[in-house]
Amino acid sequence: VAAEFSMNLAIEQARTTGVGFVATRRSNHFGIAGYYAAMALEHGMIGLCGTNTGPIVAPTFGRTPMLGTNPLAIAAPTSMPPDFLLDMATSAVSGGKLQVAIRAGKPVPHGWGIDATGADSADPGAILAHGALLPLGSFEPLSSYKGFGLAMVVEILAGVLGGGVFGPDVIALTKPQRAGHANVSHVFGAIDIGRFLPLQDFRARMDAWLDAIRSAPRAPGADRIYVPGEKEWELEARHHATGVPLMPPVVEALQAMAARLRVSMPSPVAATGERDA
Amino acid sequence: VAAEFSMNLAIEQARTTGVGFVATRRSNHFGIAGYYAAMALEHGMIGLCGTNTGPIVAPTFGRTPMLGTNPLAIAAPTSMPPDFLLDMATSAVSGGKLQVAIRAGKPVPHGWGIDATGADSADPGAILAHGALLPLGSFEPLSSYKGFGLAMVVEILAGVLGGGVFGPDVIALTKPQRAGHANVSHVFGAIDIGRFLPLQDFRARMDAWLDAIRSAPRAPGADRIYVPGEKEWELEARHHATGVPLMPPVVEALQAMAARLRVSMPSPVAATGERDA
Numbered sequence: 001v002a003a004e005f006s007m008n009l010a011i012e013q014a015r016t017t018g019v020g021f022v023a024t025r026r027s028n029h030f031g032i033a034g035y036y037a038a039m040a041l042e043h044g045m046i047g048l049c050g051t052n053t054g055p056i057v058a059p060t061f062g063r064t065p066m067l068g069t070n071p072l073a074i075a076a077p078t079s080m081p082p083d084f085l086l087d088m089a090t091s092a093v094s095g096g097k098l099q100v101a102i103r104a105g106k107p108v109p110h111g112w113g114i115d116a117t118g119a120d121s122a123d124p125g126a127i128l129a130h131g132a133l134l135p136l137g138s139f140e141p142l143s144s145y146k147g148f149g150l151a152m153v154v155e156i157l158a159g160v161l162g163g164g165v166f167g168p169d170v171i172a173l174t175k176p177q178r179a180g181h182a183n184v185s186h187v188f189g190a191i192d193i194g195r196f197l198p199l200q201d202f203r204a205r206m207d208a209w210l211d212a213i214r215s216a217p218r219a220p221g222a223d224r225i226y227v228p229g230e231k232e233w234e235l236e237a238r239h240h241a242t243g244v245p246l247m248p249p250v251v252e253a254l255q256a257m258a259a260r261l262r263v264s265m266p267s268p269v270a271a272t273g274e275r276d277a
Numbered sequence: 278v279a280a281e282f283s284m285n286l287a288i289e290q291a292r293t294t295g296v297g298f299v300a301t302r303r304s305n306h307f308g309i310a311g312y313y314a315a316m317a318l319e320h321g322m323i324g325l326c327g328t329n330t331g332p333i334v335a336p337t338f339g340r341t342p343m344l345g346t347n348p349l350a351i352a353a354p355t356s357m358p359p360d361f362l363l364d365m366a367t368s369a370v371s372g373g374k375l376q377v378a379i380r381a382g383k384p385v386p387h388g389w390g391i392d393a394t395g396a397d398s399a400d401p402g403a404i405l406a407h408g409a410l411l412p413l414g415s416f417e418p419l420s421s422y423k424g425f426g427l428a429m430v431v432e433i434l435a436g437v438l439g440g441g442v443f444g445p446d447v448i449a450l451t452k453p454q455r456a457g458h459a460n461v462s463h464v465f466g467a468i469d470i471g472r473f474l475p476l477q478d479f480r481a482r483m484d485a486w487l488d489a490i491r492s493a494p495r496a497p498g499a500d501r502i503y504v505p506g507e508k509e510w511e512l513e514a515r516h517h518a519t520g521v522p523l524m525p526p527v528v529e530a531l532q533a534m535a536a537r538l539r540v541s542m543p544s545p546v547a548a549t550g551e552r553d554a
Contacts, residue, residue, distance in 0.1 A: 019296040145365075161323070
């Protein structure tokens with residue numbers, strides 16, 4: 001609720017003055033950063049959204065969590081769907097990817113995280129429980145200070161500018177003893193494209209640009225070049241057509257909740273074998 | 278000249294409406310992105326600057342240059358120097374790092390670039406002449422699509438929004454046959470901190486945040502955690518005290534230019550052994 005209100009406020013500001021930025025404090029997990037950035041699209045605007053999260057990422061040359069995965073999302077309109085939508089954790093990967101690996105009992109690639117001693121680790125359990133994720137770039141020779149710096153930029157625009165708590169003071173909801181209010185901060189931005197050039201021109205330029213990227217020569221073994229947001233848009237279209245795949249424990253939890261609240265729940269159809277974690 | 282004018286315009290807009298964004302087209306190499314972002318600091322503002330550059334970076338799953346190194350800089354004020362200043366190419370490394378390796382006759386780490394076939398390469402000459410740099414993240418399992426997406430964001434805010442050329446149409450000044458006007462586009466942004474919270478509070482919060490990062494537990498073998506801009510600030514202070522080290526070919530080129538233009542040039546002092554590439 002707070003995030004939707006704030007993004008609408010940024011859009012309203014941008015309509016008035018060309019650009020709007022809103023920082024929001026004392027909030028909770030707002031779901032998907034890209035959802036709010038994309039709210040700007042139907043208004044002919046570029047949208048931006050970022051949030052801090054509970055500490056789980058170590059700074060370059062550090063070994064303990066001092067930053068959240070601090071996702072950043074930017075949306076820009078095209079003429080033909082999908083629109084451009086980059087939605088990324090500023091860490092090498094999000095915590096969710098490690099949780100999937102834990103459930104699957106598999107190691108993770110080197111460069112995702114470190115253990116309690118600060119050593120590179122392939123054990124997702126050790127990384128999440130006692131270590132830390134690494135910033136985008138992973139290693140110092142691959143410029144991990146850039147992912148670290150970007151996480152700080154999101155923190156500065158959200159927690160510091162918004163007057164909320166920031167850095168290691170944000171509550172990690174993964175720690176049971178601190179369950180409750182996450183006390184996170186967000187930032188929302190909107191840029192009115194029509195103040196710079198006609199919206200139609202911008203859309204046409206985006207189309208040409210994305211097409212050029214998509215049709216560029218491919219790396220060995222690659223069958224396609226995706227632009228940001230394209231994979232997720234295709235997945236959404238597939239789910240609209242064939243339904244949203246849910247894992248059995250999620251279906252069971254929803255059924256139990258429906259029974260407890262005495263509301264009816266659509267019967268799940270048989271699994272097709274497709275599973276999205 | 279165009280960049281300084283544009284950043285001043287963004288600052289002026291931010292003074293009036295709280296946030297200002299300016300896109301600039303048909304420009305040339307503007308030097309250091311961080312210089313313009315830092316112009317916002319003395320006005321109590323957060324500064325942002327980005328630029329496209331000649332194509333030298335391959336998209337994730339691509340093998341040819343479709344994007345520039347598209348640097349992005351963000352500055353935010355503290356109470357005590359140094360201010361926060363992140364100034365980063367959105368590629369794994371800048372082209373300059375490969376040129377240094379070529380001069381030194383050394384291989385570069387895997388993850389910096391690819392050769393003409395799209396294969397990972399440690400040969401800086403092959404990367405620059407016929408291959409491409411990789412985006413921040415380097416490899417798909419380490420989320421190189423994020424660096425690729427960030428390079429696109431800079432391109433969207435500069436070249437696409439600014440009405441200039443973009444992507445592979447930007448002229449690569451490294452290609453001699455195209456020497457001349459680079460036809461690059463920039464973006465400049467300023468956010469007036471006082472619209473969000475008292476500037477003194479913001480500065481104090483930044484101080485606390487940066488101190489917490491600096492004093493966090495360190496990784497094995499690391500003797501210090503740097504915050505963005507700190508290393509460069511210390512180097513600048515050292516150069517103010519002891520002079521700017523120049524490599525002999527640079528001194529010779531300046532002396533030749535001074536003689537040709539009949540202006541006097543300060544005599545260089547003896548080299549101290551310190552060399553900054």
